[in-house]
Amino acid sequence: MNDILDVMHAQRACRSYDPTVPVPDTDVERILTAATRAPSAENTQPWVFVVVRSPESREAIADLWSAGWQHAAADLKQALPSSLYDDLETGIGKRGFADAPVVIVVGADLERVMESRAPSSIYPAVQNMLLAAGSLGWGSCLTTGLTMEAAEHLKAVVGLPPTVLPMATVYVGAPARPLKPGRRRPLAEVTHAERFGSAWPS
Amino acid sequence: MNDILDVMHAQRACRSYDPTVPVPDTDVERILTAATRAPSAENTQPWVFVVVRSPESREAIADLWSAGWQHAAADLKQALPSSLYDDLETGIGKRGFADAPVVIVVGADLERVMESRAPSSIYPAVQNMLLAAGSLGWGSCLTTGLTMEAAEHLKAVVGLPPTVLPMATVYVGAPARPLKPGRRRPLAEVTHAERFGSAWPS
Numbered sequence: 384m385n386d387i388l389d390v391m392h393a394q395r396a397c398r399s400y401d402p403t404v405p406v407p408d409t410d411v412e413r414i415l416t417a418a419t420r421a422p423s424a425e426n427t428q429p430w431v432f433v434v435v436r437s438p439e440s441r442e443a444i445a446d447l448w449s450a451g452w453q454h455a456a457a458d459l460k461q462a463l464p465s466s467l468y469d470d471l472e473t474g475i476g477k478r479g480f481a482d483a484p485v486v487i488v489v490g491a492d493l494e495r496v497m498e499s500r501a502p503s504s505i506y507p508a509v510q511n512m513l514l515a516a517g518s519l520g521w522g523s524c525l526t527t528g529l530t531m532e533a534a535e536h537l538k539a540v541v542g543l544p545p546t547v548l549p550m551a552t553v554y555v556g557a558p559a560r561p562l563k564p565g566r567r568r569p570l571a572e573v574t575h576a577e578r579f580g581s582a583w584p585s
Numbered sequence: 586m587n588d589i590l591d592v593m594h595a596q597r598a599c600r601s602y603d604p605t606v607p608v609p610d611t612d613v614e615r616i617l618t619a620a621t622r623a624p625s626a627e628n629t630q631p632w633v634f635v636v637v638r639s640p641e642s643r644e645a646i647a648d649l650w651s652a653g654w655q656h657a658a659a660d661l662k663q664a665l666p667s668s669l670y671d672d673l674e675t676g677i678g679k680r681g682f683a684d685a686p687v688v689i690v691v692g693a694d695l696e697r698v699m700e701s702r703a704p705s706s707i708y709p710a711v712q713n714m715l716l717a718a719g720s721l722g723w724g725s726c727l728t729t730g731l732t733m734e735a736a737e738h739l740k741a742v743v744g745l746p747p748t749v750l751p752m753a754t755v756y757v758g759a760p761a762r763p764l765k766p767g768r769r770r771p772l773a774e775v776t777h778a779e780r781f782g783s784a785w786p787s
Contacts, residue, residue, distance in 0.1 A: 384589070385587070385588045385589055385590075386587045386589070387587055387588070387592050387716055387717070388587075388615070388619060388718045388720070389716065390589050391619050391622040391623075391713055391717070392622055394622055394623070394624065396624055396628075404654070406633075407649075408786045411786075412772065412786075413590070413774075415588060415772055416772055416774055417590060417593050419593055419769050419770070419772060419775070420593040420596055420597070420767070421593075421712060421721070422596065422598055422715065422727055422768070424729065425669060425673075426598075426669060426767075426768065427667060428769065428770050428775070430775055431774075431775055431777070431781070432776045432777065433777045433778075433779070433780065433781055434776065434777070434778055434779070434785055435672075435777070435779060435785075437779055438777075440779060442615060458714040463627060467627060467628060471627075499733060500729065500733070501710060502704030502705070503704070503711075503729045503752075503753065504729065505708075506686050506704060506705050506707075506708035506709050507708050507711065507712035507713070507715070507727070509705075509709065510623060510624075510708070510709035510712040510713065511593055511712065513624065513709070514589055514593075514716070515589070515590065515593070518589045518590070524624075525624055525705065525709070526604050527626065527702065527705045530674060530771065531701060531702070539782055541777075541779070541781060542780035542781045542782065543692075543781050547781065550705075552706065565622070565628075566628065567621050567622070568621070568630050569613065570617055570618055570621060571633060573621070573630070573632055573633055574617055574634045574635075574636065574637075575635045575636070575743075576636055576638075577631070577635070577636070577637060577639055577642060577743070578635065578743055578744035579633070579743060579744040579745050579746060579749065580744065581637055583634075584610045584614075585637075
């Protein structure tokens with residue numbers, strides 16, 4: 384699938400992977416090349432990618448999720464719709480994120496970009512990664528749970544220096560089961576003409 | 586142009602617009618629909634779009650740029666390569682951002698998402714906007730100068746409530762002149778295998 388609007392429309396968070404299907408390095412390269420085409424503040428291109436395939440590192444990352452989940456699960460179960468909670472729980476369990484053959488830790492090099500400008504310079508590149516993965520037929524998922532809640536542990540697993548801020552953990556692999564269609568709010572609900580509160584199109 | 590990797594490869598920041606070429610609402614709708622297909626933290630979809638076309642509001646936004654530029658220009662001239670400084674200066678001047686027929690202020694609804702999760706929920710949607718604009722043949726530019734440095738003024742121009750955090754100002758229109766090819770660091774320079782510092786592919 385190549386048409387850009389089709390790829391965007393089909394994009395879903397994949398939280399359940401088939402560990403028996405390898406992702407070739409050539410596809411990882413296409414995904415990362417796509418990332419580097421994204422815009423960044425003053426074209427600083429502050430992205431850092433660590434491609435993790437080793438079972439040991441993937442297990443260490445999975446352990447960070449398990450520890451965090453035990454801590455947060457009760458609150459999330461209260462706060463989220465049950466279908467979403469179940470889907471998130473899938474990511475932690477068997478055939479979850481831990482079974483994705485490729486994990487890409489995405490960081491921002493703070494020697495290149497101010498921390499305040501890092502998000503607008505990194506997440507567009509991450510979105511390019513997800514779209515490129517989708518166009519190549521792979522499932523993928525952007526997660527920030529570890530970079531928000533377990534950043535120091537994650538940095539240790541992939542050896543990031545103090546000047547590189549981890550900002551996303553991206554999973555890539557074959558979906559273990561078909562992805563359900565996405566649910567989206569109608570455009571009219573989130574779009575305004577000229578001023579907040581005025582219906583668009585006016 | 587529809588092929589997703591082609592669109593990504595062609596993406597450039599457009600800072601100079603032809604004010605005589607209107608952007609139809611149908612294209613704005615396609616661009617915003619693309620935005621709403623992006624992922625967001627726990628599928629909260631916290632995006633808020635204000636589509637600004639009126640000359641008065643566009644001029645008010647341009648005035649915020651002028652004021653900020655006068656404040657920052659000397660420092661930027663020191664800090665940036667001259668070609669990039671010149672390109673940024675273009676955005677402030679005649680045929681710059683002020684001549685883009687459509688300005689879209691993108692905000693995060695903090696009643697839907699925690700502020701810490703807003704960037705990873707908003708900038709992927711902004712990237713979809715830029716890619717969709719490119720696939721439709723429009724120039725576009727993601728800017729965060731106003732949302733970083735003049736947020737309260739920008740909120741006033743488009744009437745954002747206190748609970749909506751402005752995160753990007755996106756320009757859309759016909760480029761006033763052909764865009765130069767992008768400059769990117771080689772992938773090998775930013776990609777690591779298993780641990781930071783190990784060459785990829787290993």
